[in-house]
Amino acid sequence: MSAYKEFRIGWPVVLASMVGIAFGMSPLPFYTIGVFAGPLAGEFGWGIGKVMTGLAVFTVAAMIASPLIGTLSDRLGVRRVALSSIFLFSLSFMAFALNNGSIVLYYTLWALLAFCGAGTLPMTFTRAISGWFHEKRGLALGIALIGTGVSGALTKLFAAWVISEAGWRAAYVAVGLLPMLISLPIGLLMFRDIDDPKASERAARLVRLHNDGNVTMKLYGLTLRQALADWRFWLLAAVFVPLSFAIGGPIPNMETLLGAKGMSNSEAVFLASTLGYAVFAGRLLGGFLLDHLWAPLVACVLLMLPALSMFLMTGDDLRWSTTLLSVLLLGLAAGMEYDLLAYLVSRYFGIRAYAGIYGMLYAFFALGAGFGPAIFGRSFEATGSYNAALTFSMWAFIFCSLALLLLGPYRDDKLRAMVD
Incomplete structure (x- = not known):
């Protein structure tokens, strides 16, 4: 029972993290670009591929920004970095309303969004959670990260509604205001790391709660340099590139993909929105499961299921039930990605340089997730079908899931013992 009492002490950081991640850089641009793609392509004469290439620019910028912001978070503290980034991310998202038909401006705004919003990535919030939670770390991470699923579903519908009522410029402003009006006030009140002086009383209660040597406020674990010399780091890096491609490629293209299979726009938007609810379920x-079973095994099972989704979506005549199953299985995998990465970093590398290590691995993750939508889009433009990209993704899910089993036993207890 003491494990669940961690939530009595650490719930403020979980709540603040959930909201911060929900309206941060991970879900908002990714889930809404599919809704904005049509209006932008129609008004400026851009193809879907050009619109989706914005995510590739975003990815390159995020690959540069995330390791830098992660290292900065380890040095300055995650609270300061996260809260500043929420404010800047909000402004940079609203700046998309200034689009004037210049593709250069459009891509520049994507790069700006990545640098301003990198501090809202899960690496900052999950670092704090990994300090506050030990026995129920997986569940705490899952709860914090369900925000991406909820916001993914709701902001997609919200953006579509605003576009229909007031146009795409107003929709960019409306969606961009969400972090500033919701995440920032809650973060200011509740988001603090375990070594924050203003949270010292709650941190001391956590240590007394366990009283077994498994909880420490010392920063245990590998340095960033040590992690980069560890083969496990490079195994994760190699796995997450194709895996994130397989997850991230189809999601922003889902409306177009389903439309190409003969579904109406309203049907496609509704089915695509169910991804968010599946992500919600996948997080929890x-x-x-991460708290009760070996994480690589859990990941192997849950991340292999979407291989069936990719196979089913290559069919020429998709039924409603088949499509819904495919979308839900893909959503479950998308719900597993960030909490899996956060959990594996904390268990295999510790929390000394957690944000920096997470940021480096996120750069590899972003490589697949960022270029995936553009490659999917260009594949469709070239062939009139998404089947080639879907087939590649099917095999990526299978082989990458199996590769995670090579990680071996957790090392966090050994790393913690080194500083005690």
């Missing part, structure tokens, strides 16, 4: 299920 994955987080719960």
